[in-house]
Each structure stands twice: as C-alpha cells, then as structure tokens.
Amino acid sequence: MTTVRIPAGWPATEEQARAVQDELRTRVLLDEPGPPPGTGHVTGVDVAYDDERDVVAAAAVVLDAATLEVVAEATAVGRISFPYVPGLLAFREIPTVLAALDALPCRPGLVVCDGYGLAHPRRFGLAGHLGVLTGLPTIGVAKNPFTFTYDDPDASRGSTSPLLADSEEVGRALRTRDGVKPVFVSVGHRTDLDNACAHVLALTPKYRLPETTRRADALCREALREATEHG
C-alpha cells in the first residue's frame, strides 16, 4: 500500500476544477476502438472514503480478461482532495487512484471506472480524466443515470438503450442481468461505445456490476478499514 499527497496546484475551488476539465477535455481520444474484449488485462479502480477522518483509499485490481481471474492488486491511501460535487467527482478520486495504478506490477490494459466518461455535463467525467492523465484506454460504468435520460432496455441481458443528454447519445443503458436494473456505460478514452459495452458484458457473467468494479470495491473498503482501524 502506498501513501499519496494531494498534488501541488490541485484545484481548490469548483471554478478552478471546471477550468481544468475544459482544458483537459480537448485531449480525449475517441477515434480508437480500444482493446478487444476477452484479451489481455482489464483493471477495475474504485475509491472508499472516511470523511470524518479525512481518509481516502483507492484500489486497482487487474484481471485476466479471458478468465476474469485476479492477476495483480494495489492500493493507496491519502487525504481527501476535493469535496463531492456532482460533475467534479474526478477531483475527489484521481490522486489516490493514480497512485494505486502506479503501484501495479503490470500494465493495466483497459481501465474500468466507477462513474462516467463522456456522460458528463462537460463531457469529461472521471473515466475521460483518468484516461487523459494516464494515456490508458478507459471506460465508465455507473449505477445511476445521473441527469441523463433513457428508455428502459428490453428485459434480457445484453439489451441496450441510448443514454441521452437532450438528443445526444452520451452513453448507453446496458442490461447485464435479465430483469435487473441496467448499468450506464460511457466511453472514457481511446475506446468506442460498442466495444465498451462488449467489455462490460464480458465482465458480468454472474452479477449486475462488472467483476472489475466488484473486486476493486471490496479491496478499497478493506484498505480503508485497515488505514482507519490501525496506524
């Protein structure tokens, strides 16, 4: 486990954070299909908080994309770098997530984020931000539609419907389990939406949420507990 410091020059206000997004968003690459599902590595990242003690813990879990078995894991802890503001989630999560990714002993491959990529008020959610900063292909998988609208997909696993900002498709509602609430997939960096959805389906053989996010969620909670209950 590594310890993180809030980066020098990190935005201190919402206005500064939005300015950073407006600058970095121009560097998102949307013309690549991304790595094919079922090959190489797929990495889940997630973050847990103890606002009371100002502690944040992140985890990165690398899976073999073909077998979904864990290849490597890493965690990082630090101080909370930004309050939760809808649309500015990345500033709360990114420093610790970057440290966890840096601590991995192997290449992450495609990174699966908790939250959004293009499906964002300024089209630059956590997944896009993390992608631009690392150069890695990323996608966002969220549990809620945020402010966007969608029609309920057909009840069968694999069904989709557009996630819409007005009439613009910013992502897709994807049914990963028969009759269960869909997840909300959007492109982060260096992937396309079809491929992103194919990856999510490959990562959900049993549960609604991708194995990557389930593994990362469990690990960052454990890291937070250990950072909080001990030294």
Added chain:
DNA sequence: GCGACAG
C-alpha cells in the same frame, strides 16, 4: 429561485 445531481 428551487430542486436534482456519478461517488
């Protein structure tokens, strides 16, 4: 102006 709002 008020409410809603990824995690």
Added chain:
DNA sequence: ATCTTGTCGC
C-alpha cells in the same frame, strides 16, 4: 459515498 436489520430467494 455512507448510515443500517431483517428478509426474501437461489
């Protein structure tokens, strides 16, 4: 995100 008991179901 996090606070939280029991409960229905495979």
